[in-house]
Amino acid sequence: MKLRSISFILCALFPLLTFAQERDSIIPHPFILDSVSNMMEVSVYARHSEEIVPSQRLSGKRLESLSSFSVADAMRYFSGVQIKDYGGVGGLKTIDIRSMGTNHMGVFYDGIQLGNAQNGLVDLGRFSLDNVEEIALYNGQKAQIFQPARDYGTSGSVYIRTRRPRFEEGKTYNLRASLKGGSFDLINPSLVWEQRWNRRITSSLSADYTGASGKYKFRYRRVLPSGQVAWDTTAVRQNGDIRSCRVEASVFGNTSDGTWNAKAYFYDSERGIPGAIVSNVWKHAQRQWDRNLFAQGQWTKHVSDRYKFQINAKYANDHMRYLNPDTTLMYQDNKFFQQELYLSTAHHVELLPGWQMNLAADYQYNTLDASLTNFVFPVRHTLLLALATQYECRRLHLMASLLGTNVWDRTTRGITAAPVSRATSRWTPAVYLSYQPLSDCPDLSLRAFYKSIFRLPTFNDLYYTEVGNASLQPEATRQWNLGFIYSHDWYRGLFRHVEVKADGYFNRVDNKIVAIPKGSGQYRWMMMNVGKVHILGVEMVAETVMRWHKDWSLVLCLNYTYQSATDRTDPADNDPYYGTYGGQIAYVPWHSGSVSGNLTWKNLGLNYSFIYVGERYHTSANIRENYEQPWYTHDLSASYRWQLPRLALTFALECNNLFNQQYDVIQNYPMPGRNWKGVLKVEF
Numbered sequence: 037m038k039l040r041s042i043s044f045i046l047c048a049l050f051p052l053l054t055f056a057q058e059r060d061s062i063i064p065h066p067f068i069l070d071s072v073s074n075m076m077e078v079s080v081y082a083r084h085s086e087e088i089v090p091s092q093r094l095s096g097k098r099l100e101s102l103s104s105f106s107v108a109d110a111m112r113y114f115s116g117v118q119i120k121d122y123g124g125v126g127g128l129k130t131i132d133i134r135s136m137g138t139n140h141m142g143v144f145y146d147g148i149q150l151g152n153a154q155n156g157l158v159d160l161g162r163f164s165l166d167n168v169e170e171i172a173l174y175n176g177q178k179a180q181i182f183q184p185a186r187d188y189g190t191s192g193s194v195y196i197r198t199r200r201p202r203f204e205e206g207k208t209y210n211l212r213a214s215l216k217g218g219s220f221d222l223i224n225p226s227l228v229w230e231q232r233w234n235r236r237i238t239s240s241l242s243a244d245y246t247g248a249s250g251k252y253k254f255r256y257r258r259v260l261p262s263g264q265v266a267w268d269t270t271a272v273r274q275n276g277d278i279r280s281c282r283v284e285a286s287v288f289g290n291t292s293d294g295t296w297n298a299k300a301y302f303y304d305s306e307r308g309i310p311g312a313i314v315s316n317v318w319k320h321a322q323r324q325w326d327r328n329l330f331a332q333g334q335w336t337k338h339v340s341d342r343y344k345f346q347i348n349a350k351y352a353n354d355h356m357r358y359l360n361p362d363t364t365l366m367y368q369d370n371k372f373f374q375q376e377l378y379l380s381t382a383h384h385v386e387l388l389p390g391w392q393m394n395l396a397a398d399y400q401y402n403t404l405d406a407s408l409t410n411f412v413f414p415v416r417h418t419l420l421l422a423l424a425t426q427y428e429c430r431r432l433h434l435m436a437s438l439l440g441t442n443v444w445d446r447t448t449r450g451i452t453a454a455p456v457s458r459a460t461s462r463w464t465p466a467v468y469l470s471y472q473p474l475s476d477c478p479d480l481s482l483r484a485f486y487k488s489i490f491r492l493p494t495f496n497d498l499y500y501t502e503v504g505n506a507s508l509q510p511e512a513t514r515q516w517n518l519g520f521i522y523s524h525d526w527y528r529g530l531f532r533h534v535e536v537k538a539d540g541y542f543n544r545v546d547n548k549i550v551a552i553p554k555g556s557g558q559y560r561w562m563m564m565n566v567g568k569v570h571i572l573g574v575e576m577v578a579e580t581v582m583r584w585h586k587d588w589s590l591v592l593c594l595n596y597t598y599q600s601a602t603d604r605t606d607p608a609d610n611d612p613y614y615g616t617y618g619g620q621i622a623y624v625p626w627h628s629g630s631v632s633g634n635l636t637w638k639n640l641g642l643n644y645s646f647i648y649v650g651e652r653y654h655t656s657a658n659i660r661e662n663y664e665q666p667w668y669t670h671d672l673s674a675s676y677r678w679q680l681p682r683l684a685l686t687f688a689l690e691c692n693n694l695f696n697q698q699y700d701v702i703q704n705y706p707m708p709g710r711n712w713k714g715v716l717k718v719e720f
Contacts, residue, residue, distance in 0.1 A: 087481050087521050088433050088470035089179035090539045092577065095170035098591065101634045101643045101673070105216075105224075105713070107171060107196060108160035112647055113630050114173050115575040115595035118623065119160075121701045123708070125220055125248040126278030126307040129161035133175065133192035134543055135571045135601035135624045136513050139491050142190030146198055146286075146299060148332045148350050149186050151376050153402040153416060156494040162303055162326075163196060166214060166226040167242040167284060170197040175541075176466060176487045176515060181435060184348055184380040185396040185422035188439045188466065191489055191513045191543075200288060201230035201238040208232045211720040218690075218713035220276075221249040236291070242284045250276025254706035255698045256313055273310055273706065274319040280305035294337035294344075303328040312704035325357040330376075341386070348380040370407055377401040390429055396422040408501045412447040412456075416495075419443075431472035439464050443492060447499060447506075460510060464488045479524045483539075487515045497549055497563045505563045509547050517541040519575075533581035543571040548605075566605055569621055573599040587638050596629040603656040616656035623702070625650040625666070639677040646670050654703040667699030675715075688715040 092114045094102070102110055108129035112119055118132045130138045139156035142149050150158050172195040177188050187193065203210065209231050216224035226244035233239065250273065257268040286299045304327045311320030330352035338344045353375055360368040382396035398420040405413060424437035443460040466487035472478055490510040498504045519539030526532050548567025579593040601624040609617040620626070627650035635642045648668040655662045675688035689712070696710040 087179075088435055088468045088483055089177065089485065090175040090483070090517060090519060090537070090575070091172060091179060092595075093170060093172040095172075098634060099165065099168070099171065101641060101675070102632070102645065106161045106165065107163040107168065107194075110165060110171055111160065111173070111194070113593075113595065113632055113645065115577055115597045115629070116175070116573065116599075117173070118625075118628075119701070120623070121161075121707065122705045123273065123276065123310060123701075125161075125222060125246065126250055126276055126280075126305075127161065127310070127705070128157075128159055130157050131160055131194065133173070134515075134541060134573060135569070135599055135621065136191050136543055136545055137491075137511070137548070139494065139511070140191035140489075140513060142187070142193045144187070144193060144195045145301075146196070146297070146332070147334055148184075148348055148378070151352065151378075151400075151402070152354070152374070153376065153495050154356075154372055154374055154404055155496045156491070160194075162280065162282075162305070162328075164224075164226065164244055164246075164282065166244055167198050167228055167240075168196055169199045171195070172197070175517060175539075176468070176485055177437070179435070179468070181392060181394040181424040181426045181437070182344070182346065182382060182384040183394070183396070184346075184382055185398040185420035185439065186378075186380065186400070188396075188422045188424070188437050189420060189441065189489060191487070191491075191515060198242075198284070198286065199228070199230075199240065201232065201240050203230075203232050203238075209720075212717065214715060214717040216713060216715050219708070219711035220252055221247070222713065223247045237287065237289045239288070240284075240286045242282075244282050246278060246280045248276075248278055250278060250308065250310070252276075252708040252711065254709065256706065257698075271313075271318055273708075275308035275321065275323075276310040278305060278307040280307070291337075293339070294335065296333070296335040298331070298333040300331045301329070310705070313706065314704050321361050323359045325355075325359075327355040329353045332378075343386075344384050346380075346382045346384075348378070348382075350376070350378040352376040352378075372407075373405040375401075375403045390427060392426045394422070394424045394426075396420075396424075398422075402495075404495045404499075410501050412499045414495050414499050415446045417444045417446075431475065431478075433470040435468040437466045439466075439489070441490075445498070456506075458506065460492065462490065462510070464490065480520065480522050482520050484518045485515070486517075487513075489513055489515075493549060493563070503551075503562060508549060508563060509565050511549050511565070512546045514544045514546075515541065516543075530582050530584055531580060532583050533579070535577075535579045537575075537577040539575045541571075541573050541575070543569075543573075545569040545571070568604040569601060570604050571599060571601040573597060573601075589636050591634040593632050594629065595631075596627075598627055599624055600626065613659060614657055619656040619658040620653055621656050622654055623652055623664070625652040639679070641675045641677075643673045643675075644671070649701075664700070664703065667697060667701075669697055669699075670694040682720065684719040686715070686717040686719075688717075689713075690715070 094110055099110060102113065108119055111117055111131055116134050120130045120132065122128045131141055132138050133141055143158040152158055174193045178193055201210065212228040214226050224244060224246045229241045231239050252273050253270060254273055255270050258266045281304055283302045286297060288297045306325050309320060309322040309324055311322060330350060332350035334348050336344065336346045356372045358368065358370050378400045380398040382394060384392065384394045386392050400418040402416040419442045421440040422437060427434045440463050445458045447456050468485040470481050470483045472481050474480060490512040492510050493508040496504065497508055498506050517539055521537045523535040546568055547565040548569060549563055549565060550567045551563055576596045582590045601621045603616045603619050603621055607617055609615045628648060630645065630647045632645040650666045652664045653662045654664055671692045672694050673688060673690040675686060678685040691712055693708065693710050698709060699707055701707060
């Protein structure tokens with residue numbers, strides 16, 4: 037199986053790699069005119085400082101062309117990423133980069149991190165693409181030093197940037213309305229209104245509603261180690277319904293010496309939790325309600341050519357209710373209430389030409405209240421201090437940072453109990469290097485980085501009743517990366533752009549927080565620092581843009597990832613049947629990748645994508661009973677745009693999982709087979 041996986045990926049990769057061998061003169065802005073007065077929209081590829089950090093991004097027309105419903109769906113096309121998807125429109129969707137764990141990922145929404153002190157998870161499925169302009173993924177941290185201290189504090193970062201209003205000459209407003217519908221009884225209307233109030237102030241109001249029954253047919257088949265079929269049946273997925281609404285309002289302003297913006301966000305949902313298909317149980321009754329509200333703002337001021345500062349602020353209020361009415365298990369009706377206050381200031385100074393420095397300080401305040409018996413009501417104060425520097429000299433680009441993290445937790449068990457405090461203080465460094473080895477070839481750059489960082493135990497890890505462990509230590513990661521990027525543009529000929537990126541990396545996770553049985557029974561658990569993981573991997577991205585006529589263009593992109601992520605917790609745990617030492621950790625495939633293509637002719641667009649996830653195991657005991665087969669999906673979509681005098685109409689038809697592949701991302705959580713979606717968009 038491994039040999040076939042490697043052969044398949046290399047065969048698909050070879051044609052794109054050959055494109056990178058062609059050389060020509062560099063044209064930095066390859067615009068193409070379709071008449072004397074009209075300029076066609078094309079992608080402009082410019083070299084920038086972000087080459088120093090391994091990064092991937094989706095934006096503009098390419099992001100719109102993917103058959104993606106949410107941010108989580110779009111991120112499947114990034115290399116080195118595992119999406120944990122529990123199925124359907126309403127299923128929980130989280131991201132894991134380079135197998136370090138979901139809690140090590142930072143998700144930033146318009147420059148400020150989305151937090152969840154309770155369990156550290158951010159459901160990317162709740163963020164629609166209707167109001168998203170760009171999604172960027174960074175290994176380590178963002179490739180610019182002018183940022184808050186919090187941006188330095190994760191092993192990997194996802195930056196979601198929403199649309200900023202842009203207006204044609206003479207227009208003072210934009211109005212976009214869309215309607216999506218399709219399989220699973222999906223209905224998804226959305227509306228975006230952008231207004232220009234004067235030459236300095238603009239605003240945006242975005243709202244959408246999502247409703248779906250979540251019902252889809254799936255085939256449930258299991259084969260015993262002997263090869264005998266244990267069961268093979270077709271059923272309908274139940275309790276996967278969702279009803280959600282999102283409202284988002286933003287105001288943007290410009291001043292003579294800076295910019296500012298403010299945003300308010302509200303999300304409310306009710307969904308069923310479909311649960312795992314085990315023990316002949318096909319339907320579950322658990323439900324979950326979420327309400328997320330936050331307001332945030334940012335102000336940037338350029339005091340002089342060499343000094344600028346930025347201030348960020350945010351307040352968030354989250355409510356979650358979980359209901360399990362099944363009394364045969366354990367009746368539960370739990371409510372959780374979170375609050376977060378965040379303040380940040382960053383100061384950027386250019387000391388000398390090419391040498392810059394940034395000093396940032398952040399303060400964060402988190403609280404959690406719950407309806408659980410004997411809950412301890414934790415309060416967390418976090419102070420972050422970051423000092424970063426960046427130096428560019430001819431072909432050398434160096435960036436380094438030092439982050440100080442100071443955390444104080446305070447808990448009270450009941451009203452009369454004495455408060456209990458705990459403190460954590462650490463300093464963690466990061467160093468990034470980029471170098472152009474050939475003076476006559478600025479298209480080729482070598483890059484490397486090292487980063488040490490950690491993630492704090494969540495409130496659930498520490499304080500969840502009968503499960504949490506207040507003595508937990510932070511879970512630490514160390515990352516090493518070595519790679520290169522080659523990027524070239526042409527003004528004439530068939531190939532207009534070629535880019536190839538490749539990175540090899542080694543990550544080490546220590547003090548990994550895992551749940552282990554408490555006492556002699558298997559029904560009580562406790563969180564412990566007992567895990568160690570070593571991750572060795574290779575990522576490769578290849579992309580080319582072709583144009584053979586003013587009306588025809590083709591964009592091809594291929595991503596490939598190889599990962600060996602092994603359990604290094606206990607060398608004595610090497611039993612050939614039950615042992616986990618040296619085994620590939622759960623749900624991490626050795627091979628994965630994707631191929632996507634976007635063909636356009638005038639106003640017609642045709643898009644194809646293929647996603648492949650290789651063989652893996654659902655536990656670190658890599659035995660046949662725990663084996664998970666590879667899965668792959670083919671997605672196809674077509675769109676057409678009509679430009680009328682006062683409005684534009686776009687219609688798109690999508691078919692996902694074209695060949696009806698039956699697969700699970702998470703064991704016993706079957707994913708949808710072939711499904712359809714239609715999109716109608718009107719722009720005024």
